[in-house]
Amino acid sequence: MGATEINNALQSNVLEDRIIDMITERLQSGEKFPTETQLAKDLGVSRTALRETLSPFEASGIIVSKQGSGRYVQLPDVSVQIVDSWRILLRAKPDMLLSFLEIRSMLEISSLGKAIERADAAQLQHMGLQVRIMKKKAARGEAFVHEDREFHKTLFISTGNIMLEQLLTAFWDLFESSPLNKQHSDLVEVADKHERMLEAFTRKDLSQLENLMNDQFADARYRIVVALNK
């Protein structure tokens, strides 16, 4: 009796460790996991118990399971989880959006230096395209949420830091999910500002770029504060 309890307690740790080892092996190779039934038999536990152990790894995104196919290991993307936990929070406390904006501005502005150094021609061209579409849409009175995001995304992707990309993607998603962000601003002015940002970027004029970006965040902040007080 006492032996089985100890045995069970040990097994659950061993089980988790075994899973972690299997993950580390497969992170490089991309090899598939054994099937549930097989693995359960190998490790000497029930399917339910195995699934419970697997569950946190699937929640973290390291293991992805496809019905009818199997389980796979991949680079985890935290943006999904960040958005999942913080979106509900944002729904309950809308003023949190200001805290998010603060962090977003810190990351985007302080990544400009690296972006200027590392950006390649294709990325510059892509940003140029977005600016042209923005100006065209602005002239017609159309919004350009997609192009705006694409512009900034190209900017912070060019830093080459994958984690940074994941974080900022999360913040952009959170912003798009908030109704407070739907306050429309002067389209022509925003499009124009992006044109000047691109210009400063091409000239590698960091301090000018930082100033423009700072302005943009100050505007966004102001619009949110106004929306909160309504």
Added chain:
Amino acid sequence: MGATEINNALQSNVLEDRIIDMITERLQSGEKFPTETQLAKDLGVSRTALRETLSPFEASGIIVSKQGSGRYVQLPDVSVQIVDSWRILLRAKPDMLLSFLEIRSMLEISSLGKAIERADAAQLQHMGLQVRIMKKKAARGEAFVHEDREFHKTLFISTGNIMLEQLLTAFWDLFESSPLNKQHSDLVEVADKHERMLEAFTRKDLSQLENLMNDQFADARYRIVVALNK
């Protein structure tokens, strides 16, 4: 037959929505969740099914279950999840630590301005205490990981941005979990640098503070690069 399938498909969505609503209600009040058995009966599903639906919310930390007590709603802390997904990644690809360091330096340095504005006397005093302990330990040749972390934590907590606190906590945890970070540096010099940082902070000399902090991150980066090439 066809009806039950549709019914099931609908139920799972409805179920999730109901849970989200119950969470938003309780985020403010802190009220307890109904018991599993009760809730399963009310929503017309099995206990296992209910637990499956609840599981992602528990993974995100919004719902916390206490054995023998019940389920509670609380502010989600993403640092746990970030650490969970990225730690395994870091074990497989140690050079990722440089990307983490880059983000950490962006956040810490660009939060200094806000910290200088908002820090109160108690926080200043706390940092002073850490510096004194650091110097004492450095003189004896002892490491001071805890005090170092406490110093920086007080710094970024004084910005008053809870989300920022969660993010930076995650990065510090990741660093402590990496063996690459165990490279010891010149203790006396590090302690001294912290003393000068505190001095600049008290004088509200932002640019001096930024310079010192930049130096510190450059050192850290250098030590990691060296450790990677061994």
Added chain:
DNA sequence: TACCATTTGTCCGTATGTATC
């Protein structure tokens, strides 16, 4: 196209361990 084995998803009932009050 249609069929089929494989694999994961969901559900059920049940039993026992264990923490809380």
Added chain:
DNA sequence: AGATACATACGGACAAATGGT
């Protein structure tokens, strides 16, 4: 000490998606 409530485990059944024949 006892009632309550969650944690963990097992086995079995069927649904649903996938991939290949």
